[in-house]
Amino acid sequence: MDILIIEDEQLGAERLAALVHEIDPAYRVLAICPSIRDSVAWLGTHPAPDLILMDIELADGQCFEIFTQVEVTAPVVFTTSYDEYALQAFKVNSIDYLLKPVRKEELQAALDKLSRLRSQFGGGAIDVNRLLEQLQQGRSAYRTRFLAKQGNKLIAIGIEEIAYFYAEDRITLFRTWDGRRFVAEYKLEELETMLDPQDFHRINRSVIAHVRSVQEIHNHFNGRLKVILKPALDKETIVSREGAMAFKLWMGK
Amino acid sequence: MDPHFLFNSLNSLSALIRTDPKRAEQFVEELSRVYRYLLRGREHDLSSLEDELEFIRSYEHLLKTRFGKGFVLQIAVDEHLLGRRLPAQALQLLVENTVKHNMISEPQPLTVTIRNAGNDRLEVHNNLQRRNSRMHSNKVGLVNITERFRLLGAPPVLVEETASDFRVTLPLLGE
Numbered sequence: 001m002d003i004l005i006i007e008d009e010q011l012g013a014e015r016l017a018a019l020v021h022e023i024d025p026a027y028r029v030l031a032i033c034p035s036i037r038d039s040v041a042w043l044g045t046h047p048a049p050d051l052i053l054m055d056i057e058l059a060d061g062q063c064f065e066i067f068t069q070v071e072v073t074a075p076v077v078f079t080t081s082y083d084e085y086a087l088q089a090f091k092v093n094s095i096d097y098l099l100k101p102v103r104k105e106e107l108q109a110a111l112d113k114l115s116r117l118r119s120q121f122g123g124g125a126i127d128v129n130r131l132l133e134q135l136q137q138g139r140s141a142y143r144t145r146f147l148a149k150q151g152n153k154l155i156a157i158g159i160e161e162i163a164y165f166y167a168e169d170r171i172t173l174f175r176t177w178d179g180r181r182f183v184a185e186y187k188l189e190e191l192e193t194m195l196d197p198q199d200f201h202r203i204n205r206s207v208i209a210h211v212r213s214v215q216e217i218h219n220h221f222n223g224r225l226k227v228i229l230k231p232a233l234d235k236e237t238i239v240s241r242e243g244a245m246a247f248k249l250w251m252g253k
Numbered sequence: 254m255d256p257h258f259l260f261n262s263l264n265s266l267s268a269l270i271r272t273d274p275k276r277a278e279q280f281v282e283e284l285s286r287v288y289r290y291l292l293r294g295r296e297h298d299l300s301s302l303e304d305e306l307e308f309i310r311s312y313e314h315l316l317k318t319r320f321g322k323g324f325v326l327q328i329a330v331d332e333h334l335l336g337r338r339l340p341a342q343a344l345q346l347l348v349e350n351t352v353k354h355n356m357i358s359e360p361q362p363l364t365v366t367i368r369n370a371g372n373d374r375l376e377v378h379n380n381l382q383r384r385n386s387r388m389h390s391n392k393v394g395l396v397n398i399t400e401r402f403r404l405l406g407a408p409p410v411l412v413e414e415t416a417s418d419f420r421v422t423l424p425l426l427g428e
Binding site for chain 2: 008009010011012014015018034035057059060061062065081082083099100101
């Protein structure tokens with residue numbers, strides 16, 4: 001695998017290169033570009049690498065500028081030390097990123113994932129325009145669709161069709177208003193960041209519900225609440241005493 | 254202090270540990286000095302120029318480790334002024350701003366100069382080479398400094414900007 005490192009701090013870049021080499025001596029670091037200018041020049045004159053590890057804050061600005069100046073066809077894994085604002089956008093778009101200082105295991109997981117994806121689809125370029133648009137808006141948009149398996153085919157389910165997400169036996173499922181069930185490819189923790197908190201709320205450890213799926217709320221003992229969802233969920237849905245206040249606030253928004 | 258700074262420092266440190274353990278050790282010492290100073294100094298306290306400059310030198314060490322020759326700090330302050338005072342961490346905030354808002358690279362280094370202008374003022378100057386960023390502007394930090402001097406009844410803080418230079422002039426307070 002041929003890798004381009006875009007990173008303005010030399011020490012950080014060297015460490016990243018050393019980690020890549022440790023993970024697999026066959027991986028090659030083609031170049032280290034410290035700036036937008038160098039990166040654009042390099043990408044414009046070389047065949048696309050198999051992967052770009054890209055720092056967000058570069059010497060002459062933010063890396064997103066690169067995409068507006070040159071076509072980037074290689075898959076990108078962003079690296080950042082601290083940028084909550086971009087992280088949210090990455091999570092929503094399922095874009096890979098690594099937090100600096102980069103941990104070897106995480107880098108390895110990212111490289112492994114890429115090798116896997118490459119053998120399946122032969123590429124994994126990201127929708128940078130969408131990402132840029134969201135970053136420029138100053139907020140990140142939430143997920144509007146989820147891909148779900150139906151028999152042998154994949155179908156897209158719009159977020160407006162979904163009543164709630166729930167975890168069952170370590171699998172995350174979601175349920176549409178008309179009662180269909182699908183497997184979601186994300187954990188509830190991940191979904192929490194992808195969904196608009198205005199509509200969806202984590203009501204307990206195993207359920208994230210749309211506000212309109214909450215049919216009835218009953219006082220339960222010990223300050224807890226019992227929630228009846230529609231379409232009905234076959235197990236009791238209890239909101240803890242600690243979570244009750246946040247739940248009520250959300251319901252009353 | 255910007256939270257970026259801690260993580261960027263840790264990033265430099267994790268690189269140094271494997272390549273240059275001796276420098277890593279020194280880096281840890283300077284980093285702990287910087288943080289000790291930051292935690293001790295309350296926003297409304299005054300510090301002597303001597304203490305502030307010593308702290309700035311530790312801070313400089315961290316920045317030079319990260320940016321190499323891309324970051325240059327020059328200090329030219331007359332010795333008899335070292336007892337004069339200014340709001341704690343004001344200098345650090347100004348230096349941090351220069352790093353945040355300017356391009357830093359070896360071919361085009363960022364040079365920050367701290368020097369006294371006469372006996373009652375201190376200048377923090379840098380060559381202006383703004384980088385594009387959606388990071389919040391330095392206005393909050395500057396406004397904060399200006400306000401702190403104003404509350405102390407000091408002469409106004411001057412901010413001058415041309416196409417190629419950026420300069421903030423702070424009044425030096427009595428000993």
